[in-house]
Amino acid sequence: MAGRGRACGSRGVGLWRPLVFPVLLLVLLVGCGGRPATDSARADVQRVLDRRAAAVLAHDEDAYAATGDRTGYTRLRAVPLAAWSYRVTAVHRSGDTATADAELSYRIEGYDRAPVTAGRTVRLIRAADGRWTVTSERPAMKAGGQLWDRGTVAVVRGAHSLVLGVGHSGARLRTFADLADRAVPAVSEAWGTDWARHVVLLVPESLDGMAAMLGSPASSYRGIAAVTTGETGGAARTPADRVVVNPDAYGMLGPVGQQVVLTHETTHVATRAHTNAATPLWLSEGYADWVGYRGTGRTPKQAAPELEHAVVQGQVPAELPTDGDFGFAGDANRLARAYEGGWLACRMIAERWGEERLEAFYRAVGEHGKRDGAVEGAMESVLGTTEADFTAEWRQYLHDQLG
Template sequence: MFPGLGRPRRLLLRALALVLLCVPLAGCDSGSATGPGSRPVSVTEREVRQAVAAWSAAPPGALAAIPLEDWSYEVSSVRTEGVRAFARAELRYRLTGYDAAPAGSAREVELARETGTWGVVADRPAPGAPPQLWDQGPVTVERGAHCLVLGGEGQGTGALSAIAAEADRAVPAASAAWPGPWAGKVVVLVPGSLDAMAALLGRPAGEYRGLGAVTTGRTGAGPAPADRVVVNPEGYGQLSAEGRQVILTHETTHVATRAATTAKTPLWLSEGFADWAAYRGSGRTPAQAAPALARAVREGDLPGALPADGAFAFGGDAEALTRAYEGSWLACRLIAGRWGEAALVSLYERAGRESLPAALTETLGTDPPGLTRAWQQELTREFR
């Protein structure tokens, strides 16, 4: 599923945008110097900021296996408690060769004053902020031809190698479906457990139980975001080989289409396109890949409209949610089959910039009611 809150699937889900904040590092040469917002900065605060800046000049040695660059902590506030100080900071970094824009997280750096000098004694997520994978324990790195897989504590090289092989197949499949520009590479995080996954995403574990994977990142134009596909090791492990490949291709397609996706893009189009890319060339029939919708149509419950965005919200009827995903896939499959794959891609690109009626008129020569009727006729033909 594509990023954003309230857009789940039993096996496909995206998660949460990582918002990167940048506050200038303050420095001064007197006790009366000013800091962020031209406020006065005490000598102690200045010394704490300087200590954090010196300490954060490079990633810790324990992270040497992870290809990191542009590592920095930018302090936004400092509080002191006697010989202890706590700096609120934003960690910013890139994964070398994968991130065109920085990833980041809010951190709390703890310092102690010994013999008149401040030194860092701890670095942890800021209160209320999600951790990084390495906060949960040692990280194992597995590289593929088109992917970087980072495994959390307890993940062995065998499982990570298998996921890297699946991601290496997912990237060309996403590129074949989406001819637009994108990095052609994907970063996959494999935490040690469902609870560890939920902690990384800052959400309750129950929201991801039974899911295969989610995608994080920002949507819209601008510098390519630092996307991550986050695997739920419990849900992913329950899937068949085909199911795992569908999951990773779906999520990788979301990474590929990221820059073309905006708040204007209907969820039926973004989710349907990702499933279309995942099933493309698989030979799976609608009856095989959309059993819940097939059952509903045969029982006389033909959908009256394409799935609305609300149909993908958290906490709804699981069967209805499944039908929404299946119907979205079949809508995109219909467009690709009747109007052509290039028309489907063009529709996706235009739907992120303009209204859906305008995008449909310009790319397919139809309107929302016309597309809905064609889709309903296709469902009837396939399932009755």
């Protein structure tokens, strides 16, 4: 789910990235007394991290410093936390140094109904008196980073939003809060109010910062204005999604484009619990674009220039966009046509069957739970049509709107 980098558009990428980290099986080395040799070190490290977590929640910098390096506390002390804890999964010890694999679990107060988890690698050293202290903490291998890994976090609160940023002024972060505060009511008007109705925005210092947080190369997100992270098909305990902004690409958009991007991404937050493996990307991204453009007055020719070019050239797509058409690594024009095609499919449903039917169609697809038969069944039960007839009508709609 990403915001398109072209000036008056937004796009979602259908990437739902829960932070993934390996759960390593601890091989217990049994000493002559019959007890695992690593038990003591692991328990000691767990106690150090427990004290560290308690210091974070108590806003006790001295107590945090007593456990080792205080950089992390300084960087995240402005973040409103409701919970913060570590679970050590393995300890790799070499003499008086050790590396611990740990699961960080935290909740932002007022926003997360369940913990966000992240894999972390913690390095420690043991003093002469036997006490372990932390020398560094970083993202685990193949795990995305946290915003505070990039620097000291600044916080701006909006009426419906919380903006966390690194390397930006308070005034700059306020602009994101204002955009999000307009996006949330717009999404509720289209989708309904059965969602959290607030959003968390993360604004790293640069494209490189965004990529590091998402655990991918920067080239994957060049020109992408924003990405929404979270788990699909979330139940009531799913944590709040995070909208991660690429400040480089976002700054190139005009006012309308910036608002469309934030509304698009906020739509993904609202629809998350009803989006799962059954939902094709043309629907999830097309619906987010439909909500994003709703009320802007943008015409199909203004908002779908790549698809217009194809239609004018007599190259009307033969079928609805496939999930493969939404890949970042492929042809950028093909990618743009996929988002535009999904948007126009949802726009057609809203015009032909009505906005309430569009919402019902989206929910019905997700209720199916698996891809096979989901779209076909929802088209029959909600729209009273077949996939073949819908596709034919969509192709004619493209010709009428763009030809």
